[in-house]
Amino acid sequence: MAAPLANIFTLGALDLTRLRTFYDRLGWPVIFSDEDFVAYGLRGAIVCLFPVDKLAADGRTQPEQTRSGMRFTIGILVDSAQEVDAVAEQVRAAGGRITKEPVNAEFFEGRSCYFADPEDNYFEIVWATPDNPVLVAARRAAT
């Protein structure tokens, strides 16, 4: 399975209305929605929200009900160190919980900030120098 197209992230929601309100406040563009599903069209990827009970039932497994910390992150790539701080302010204004205020990154040359949505789904807002191989690949993978 060499390099599949794998760019739809679906977050299982405990409270879809609350979660959706947060992402709508962030201003993410909705490309499709119905009563219990919403898809936001980002660059590179699509982020969807769907009730975790229905998601797990569709996958023939149990839903994870706990939300007790960080399990994964979705990286949001911006174009400058200053933009990390600016996006963090937008997140704060939308009701996001900043767990790490913007600082110079520990693991690479750049700037980093972490936030959680209302159900402990975590995002890293990140800028890195142009030689960062992961971010170069991420930009290349997106249109």
Place this chain on the structure above:
Amino acid sequence: MAAPLANIFTLGALDLTRLRTFYDRLGWPVIFSDEDFVAYGLRGAIVCLFPVDKLAADGRTQPEQTRSGMRFTIGILVDSAQEVDAVAEQVRAAGGRITKEPVNAEFFEGRSCYFADPEDNYFEIVWATPDNPVLVAARRAAT
């Protein structure tokens, strides 16, 4: 924050070696790795593995230690109904746990299969008819 570039998905690993072995067996191309980090370059997105303790420490929060069911999915988009079945066999051969064998999808016109990696991170292998708005957007968002 209109349509951010948001296509790096980092899974917090309890056992990085075990998890990495699975993705290496799938044949996903590694674009960067070091002792405790690996990044797979897919189309549209990058999937990274990083110990969940270190990931949460970097984000100034607690790691989620439970792996008790489905919390999210990453969608893998293929080009035909038959390819859903073929990719499912590749996943099975690599040691992935299929929770839903390939069937005609319930929520859209197409074919769907779910599997979990060794730490209950779930993927949906999906093909849908060309009028599916989410999949059209996903293809457009990828290079």
